[in-house]
Amino acid sequence: MRAIAQASGLRQMGVRPPLTEYVRALWARRAFIRTLGSAKAYARNQGSYLGQLWSVLNPLLNSLVYVFIFGILIKTTRGTENGIAFIVTGVFIYRFFDSSVTSGANSLKNNMSLVRSVHFPRAALPISTTITELATLGPALVVMCVVSWLSGLLPKQGDVPITWRLLLLPVAVGLMWVFNTGCAFFVARWVAITPDLGNVIPFVLRFVFYASGVLFSVDHYIKNEALAGVLTYQPVAVFLNMARSTVLNEPTIPLDPVMWIVGAGWALVAVVFGFLVFWRGEERYGRD
Amino acid sequence: MSIPEEIDFEVDADDLTPLAEDGKALGSPSLVVDDLYVTYRVFGGKRVGNATGQKPGVLKRFLSGGRTHVGGVTSVEAIKGVSFVARHGESIGVVGINGSGKSTLMRAIAGLIPPTHGAVYVSGDPSLLGVNAVLMGSLTGERNVMIGGLALGLTPDEVRERFDEIVDFSGIGDAIYLPMKAYSSGMGARLRFAISSAAVPDVLMIDEALATGDAAFRKKSKARIDAIRDQAGTVFLVSHSLATIESICSRTLWVHQGKLVMDGPSAEVCAAYKAFVRAQDGASR
Numbered sequence: 001m002r003a004i005a006q007a008s009g010l011r012q013m014g015v016r017p018p019l020t021e022y023v024r025a026l027w028a029r030r031a032f033i034r035t036l037g038s039a040k041a042y043a044r045n046q047g048s049y050l051g052q053l054w055s056v057l058n059p060l061l062n063s064l065v066y067v068f069i070f071g072i073l074i075k076t077t078r079g080t081e082n083g084i085a086f087i088v089t090g091v092f093i094y095r096f097f098d099s100s101v102t103s104g105a106n107s108l109k110n111n112m113s114l115v116r117s118v119h120f121p122r123a124a125l126p127i128s129t130t131i132t133e134l135a136t137l138g139p140a141l142v143v144m145c146v147v148s149w150l151s152g153l154l155p156k157q158g159d160v161p162i163t164w165r166l167l168l169l170p171v172a173v174g175l176m177w178v179f180n181t182g183c184a185f186f187v188a189r190w191v192a193i194t195p196d197l198g199n200v201i202p203f204v205l206r207f208v209f210y211a212s213g214v215l216f217s218v219d220h221y222i223k224n225e226a227l228a229g230v231l232t233y234q235p236v237a238v239f240l241n242m243a244r245s246t247v248l249n250e251p252t253i254p255l256d257p258v259m260w261i262v263g264a265g266w267a268l269v270a271v272v273f274g275f276l277v278f279w280r281g282e283e284r285y286g287r288d
Numbered sequence: 289m290s291i292p293e294e295i296d297f298e299v300d301a302d303d304l305t306p307l308a309e310d311g312k313a314l315g316s317p318s319l320v321v322d323d324l325y326v327t328y329r330v331f332g333g334k335r336v337g338n339a340t341g342q343k344p345g346v347l348k349r350f351l352s353g354g355r356t357h358v359g360g361v362t363s364v365e366a367i368k369g370v371s372f373v374a375r376h377g378e379s380i381g382v383v384g385i386n387g388s389g390k391s392t393l394m395r396a397i398a399g400l401i402p403p404t405h406g407a408v409y410v411s412g413d414p415s416l417l418g419v420n421a422v423l424m425g426s427l428t429g430e431r432n433v434m435i436g437g438l439a440l441g442l443t444p445d446e447v448r449e450r451f452d453e454i455v456d457f458s459g460i461g462d463a464i465y466l467p468m469k470a471y472s473s474g475m476g477a478r479l480r481f482a483i484s485s486a487a488v489p490d491v492l493m494i495d496e497a498l499a500t501g502d503a504a505f506r507k508k509s510k511a512r513i514d515a516i517r518d519q520a521g522t523v524f525l526v527s528h529s530l531a532t533i534e535s536i537c538s539r540t541l542w543v544h545q546g547k548l549v550m551d552g553p554s555a556e557v558c559a560a561y562k563a564f565v566r567a568q569d570g571a572s573r
Contacts, residue, residue, distance in 0.1 A: 001322035004373060005409030008317045013399035013408040032438035039435060043426040046467070114423065117416060118439040119399045195331060283402045 016282040017121075026121045033124045037131025044136065059140035063088045063147045071154060079220030081158030085148035085248055090214040092144045093243045096137045096173070097180055097236055098205050103129045104184025105191040105201055108285055115286045122285045123278055126184040134177050141173065148247055158249060165246045165255055172242040172260075175267045179235060182270025185278040192285055212236040217252065235266040315376025318411045318522045319397065319491055325405035326367040326389075326396050366392040368546040369406070374491075376411075379513070379523040381533035381554055383561050384543035390526045393543060394493045397524070412490030413441060425469035429460065429479055432468055436483040450486050457512070458482035459505065478505055485512050492516055493524040510536060530558045 005012075017025065026033075045054040071084045080086045107125040108115060115122065145166065152160035191198045211231055212218075218237065222228045231237060242263050245255045366389045374380055384390050395401045397408055398416040423432040433454055437447035455464050458478045460471070468476060485492065494513070513523050513536060527533050533540060533554060540557035542550040550557050 001320055001371060001373075002407070002409075004317055005320040005322070005407075008320075008411065010317065010320055010409035010411050013410050013414070014396065014402040015407075028441070029438070031444050032435070035431075035438055035444075036435055039424070039427055039431045043424070046426065114439070116395060116400050117423075118436070119413060119415075120439050120441075286401055 013119075014283060016279070019276075019279060022121055022123070022279055022282070026123055029120055029124050032120065033128045034131060036124070037128035038135050040128070040132040041135035044132075055136065055139045056143060059092065059143040060147075062091070063143060066091060067147065067151065071151065071157070079217045079252065081250055082148075082151060082160055082248065084151035084154070084157060085160050086217070086244070086250065087215055088144055088147050088151070089244050089247050090240055092137070092140055093173075093176070093240055094209060094212060094214045094236065095140075096133060096176065097183075097239070098209070099136075100130045100133045100177075100180035101183050101187055101201065101205060103133065104180075105187040105198055107184065107188050108192045109195075112286070122282060123185070123275065126188040126278065127181055130177060130181045130184050133180070134173075137173065141169065145169075145247060152249075160247070160249050163249075167246075168255075169243060169246040172239065172246060172263070175242070175263050176239040178267040179239065179263075179270045182267070182272070182274035185271070185274030189278045189281045193281060208236055212240055214240065219252070233262055235263075235270070238263045238266060317373050318376045318378075319374040319414075320409040321370055321372050321397065321406075322409070323406040324367055324370045324393075324396060324403050324408060325365070326392050326401055327404040328364040328366055328392075330362045330364055366546055367396060367403075370543070370546075370548045371406075372541065372548065372551055374522050374524075376490075376522060377517060378539060379517050379525065379537045381537035381540040381557075382524060382526045382543060383528075383530065383533065383540060383558065385565070388543045389546040390543050391495055394495055394524060394526060397491070398493060410491055414491035414493065415440060415484050415487065415489035416493040416495065423468060423480070423483075426467055428467055429455075429464040429471070432479070433464070433483055436480075437486060440484070440487045440489075442487055447486075454479075454482045454486050457485075457508065459508075474502070481509055481512075485509075485516065488516055488519055489521060491522045491524070493526070495526045506532075530562065534558055 016022075041055075042052070045052050045058075048054060050057065066087050067084050070087050103110075104126045107129040108122065111125050115125075145162075148160045149162060151157050187197075187201060191201075211234065213231070218231045219228055222231060232241075238259055241253060241256070241259050244250065245253050245259070370393060382390050382393065392401060394416055396403055397410065398414045399408070399410070400416065423436055427435070430451075433451060434444070434447050437450070437454075438444065442450075455461075458464075458475075458481070460475050460479060463471065463475060464479075468479075471479070481494075492513070513525075517523055523536075525533060525537055537554050539552065540550075540554040541548060542557050542561050550560055
C-alpha cells in the first residue's frame, strides 16, 4: 500500500508536517487568519441595535465604573499621582492578556466545526483568536487614552499630558500581542489534550492579576527586594509598565529602555516556544 | 442489533440520468487508505458497568458510584482497519447504516481526524462537504464565503472573483447578507456545497449534502460533480439514497461497524446492502 502511494506521489494525511513546511502553510493562510480574527471581533458586537457602537461604548462604560469607584468613592493615591489613569490603563491592558489566554485556550474547542470541515494548519486558530482580542482592544485603547487625559482635569489627580511617548503605545501593544499569542499556543495545546486544565486557567489568571500590579503599584507595597524584582520583571508586569510609561505621567514609571528590551525578550521566548509546543501536538487536534 | 433506518428505495430522481458508462480508463491512484483505525476520545460518557445483569450490592454501588461521575472517558473505535485505493476520475459511493463510521471515514480521508493507526495518502488537498459542517453561524453568508474560500487555500482575490458564481450557484440570493444562523438547513447546505466546490479539489467528499437540496439543486450539484470528475478528480458520495448513489457512482463501499464489508461495482454492492437491510428489517419485526 505504502509503495503504491509513494509511486504515485501521494501525500500522507493526518500526520504532523515538518516545521518548515508547517510555517510555510501557515504563512500561506495569513489572509484566512486575519479575516477570521477580524470577522469574529465584528460578530461580537452584532445582535444589538447599536451594533458596532458597542466596541466603543463597552470600554467607555467599563472605565466610568473605575472612575466612579476609585476617583470618587475611594480616594486613595496608592503611591501614584493619578490613581484613575493608573487603574484604567492597568485594567485595559491586563484584560488584553486575560482574554487572549482565555479564548486561546478554547480556540480549538470553539472552532471544532471548522476543524472538522476544512484542512489547514491548526496554529491558525490560536493566532486568529488573539487577533480578535487585538481588534477588540483597538477602540478600547482610544477610550483608555481619552479617559486618562480627562482624569487629569479632575481635582487632586495629577495631570496626564499628551506627549510624543504616546506614539510608543502601539509598539508596546504589538509586543504584548506577540507574547499573548505565544501564551495562547501553550494553553491551546494543553486544554485540547487535557480539557480539565481549562478549569484551572481562571485561577492562574486571577493570581497573575494580583501579582502584576493592575490596581496598585507593586513596589509601593512589597519591600522584599528579591520578591519585588521577580514581580517587576515578570512578563505581564513588564508589558503593563511599558504601556503605562507611554500614557501616564508618573515619576515612578519612567520610560525605561531596559523594560522594553525585557518585554521584547519575553515576547520572543513565548511565541517561539509556544509555537513549537503547539506544532508538536498538531496530529492530535480534532480527534476528540 | 440496531434497527436500520429508513432507506430511500424509490427511484425518485426523475432528473437524475443513469450513469453513462463511457468506458473511460481510470487514472493513477489519487487516494490510498492503508489499514486505517480511528479512535475517538469521548468525555462525559457514563461508565458501563458489569454486564452480568445482576444488580450490584449496596457496598459495591457505594464504592463504584463516584466513578461514574469522575473520569468518564470512553474510547470509541469508529474505524477498524479499512484499506482501499481510489483512482483519478472515479466516483465512489459510501453506504452503511447510521453510526457505521461513514462520516468518520470521510473525515479521516480529508485529514480532519488524525488516524490512531494506519495511514491515508492523498494527492493534493482533499475537500469535505457535509451537512454537519457548520461555518460561523453568527457571521453573514458573505463573510462565510470569504472565510470558507480562504480556509480552502484560495487567495482573497480569487474568492472575490468567484463570489458571484458561488452565490448564483447556491441560489440563495440576498440572504447571503444575513447571518448564517438565520438560514434554513437547506439554504445552509446549498451554500456550503457552493463554497466547497468553488475550489476544484483533487478529492471531493460529499456527506449527504445532496439529500437536503430540492430537485433543481440536485440537478445542478450533479452537473458540478460530473465537472469535477471530468477534471480527473475523485468524488466520494455518502448517502442513504441508493438511487442517487447508483446514478452517480460507478463503485461503492459498504461500511459496517467500522469495517469495510464490500467494495465493488455500485449495482452489486447496493443490491447486497439492500438485501442486508431487508433481512434486518424482517428480523426486528
